Amino acid sequence: MENKKLEDETRQSFPMMSKGFDKSYDFTEKYNPELASVLKQLFYILMKPFVAFRAKLYHLFFKPFSKLKKSSFPIFRLGIIIIGFTLLYYKNLSFTINIQNPVYAMANNGNDDLSYLDSESSSSHNDYAPVNVSEISNNAEDYIAQFKNAAIEEMKLYGIPASITLAQALIESNAGNSRLAKENNNHFGIKCFSKNCVKGHCTNHFDDHHKDFFRKYKSPWKSYRDHSKFLLRDRYKGLQVHGKDYKKWAVGLKKAGYATDKNYHNKLINVIKKYKLYQYDK
Numbered sequence: 001m002e003n004k005k006l007e008d009e010t011r012q013s014f015p016m017m018s019k020g021f022d023k024s025y026d027f028t029e030k031y032n033p034e035l036a037s038v039l040k041q042l043f044y045i046l047m048k049p050f051v052a053f054r055a056k057l058y059h060l061f062f063k064p065f066s067k068l069k070k071s072s073f074p075i076f077r078l079g080i081i082i083i084g085f086t087l088l089y090y091k092n093l094s095f096t097i098n099i100q101n102p103v104y105a106m107a108n109n110g111n112d113d114l115s116y117l118d119s120e121s122s123s124s125h126n127d128y129a130p131v132n133v134s135e136i137s138n139n140a141e142d143y144i145a146q147f148k149n150a151a152i153e154e155m156k157l158y159g160i161p162a163s164i165t166l167a168q169a170l171i172e173s174n175a176g177n178s179r180l181a182k183e184n185n186n187h188f189g190i191k192c193f194s195k196n197c198v199k200g201h202c203t204n205h206f207d208d209h210h211k212d213f214f215r216k217y218k219s220p221w222k223s224y225r226d227h228s229k230f231l232l233r234d235r236y237k238g239l240q241v242h243g244k245d246y247k248k249w250a251v252g253l254k255k256a257g258y259a260t261d262k263n264y265h266n267k268l269i270n271v272i273k274k275y276k277l278y279q280y281d282k
Contacts (some may be wrong), residue, residue: 013054015046020132028155129176130171130189130261133267133270140275143175147187148280150224163246163277164253167268170275176220185217188227189259244281246272 011018029036100231137143144166151162151169153210155178171180172189180186192213217223235256242248250268258264 003195003232006044006048006051009051010044013051014047016224023064023254031244099265118244129210130259130264130267131174132267133171135174136271137175137177139177140170140175143170144277147220152280155227157219158232159240160228160231161244161249163244163272164249164268165224166275166277166280167250167271168227168253168258169224170271171267180214181220183216184214185220185223186214187220188230190215190226190230192222224246246278246281 021040022105025036025040034096146168147169148162151165154160154165156161169176169187172178173187176182176187180189192215215223217226230236236253236258239249239252239256242252245267250265250272252267253259254262254265261267
């Protein structure tokens with residue numbers, strides 16, 4: 001009797017599995033009835049804890065709702081759906097506020113330090129992104145002294161203000177301390193887009209994309225010369241009309257897309273002013 005009850009409960013709880021077993025049982029019974037009988041007993045013994053577990057879940061979570069009147073159940077179900085959507089909506093709303101308004105989030109954390117909100121964007125942890133003027137290494141003055149003559153020479157040959165060349169080198173290489181400057185002698189963050197690079201021409205680094213390749217030079221001086229030639233491309237040729245006006249050059253480089261940083265022009269202008277790089281344009 002107990003076996004019959006277990007069999008019925010198993011069929012009711014797991015109908016698809018029971019049908020599958022029945023087919024296997026019928027096939028086995030044709031050739032070995034004794035083995036089929038043993039397998040049947042073993043199957044229902046193994047299924048017994050699963051049947052009991054399913055019955056317990058039903059009594060805990062589903063049976064209480066079965067007592068509701070049929071007319072009220074659709075209303076109850078609709079109420080659950082409305083509550084779920086409401087919670088989901090307010091959760092997303094809170095998340096949006098924290099992301100779009102960092103000052104609001106900071107205020108709620110009890111932190112009143114807003115010093116990071118200046119005319120430049122706060123720099124990310126990207127080692128290849130241009131740094132802010134406040135982040136430039138302490139050896140900036142030494143770097144300028146070392147490369148100012150190179151920048152002046154490039155200005156005489158190619159018409160690019162020395163202040164712009166030095167400012168770009170300072171923020172792109174962090175005064176020669178960036179990974180690109182140390183490993184590649186690349187002081188201007190110049191990328192390589194050639195499809196047929198020879199060995200030693202460029203190396204792979206992660207910047208805007210995991211497949212970004214940056215030029216590699218034998219010396220920093222080669223990097224300065226390549227930068228001058230780079231700015232002779234059609235994209236930047238229009239900047240020559242600005243002469244030695246470093247502010248217009250800075251804005252022009254940003255508009256031409258030299259860097260993806262939206263505040264690139266501000267970074268250049270701030271660096272030029274801080275270190276008085278305009279004096280090298282005379």
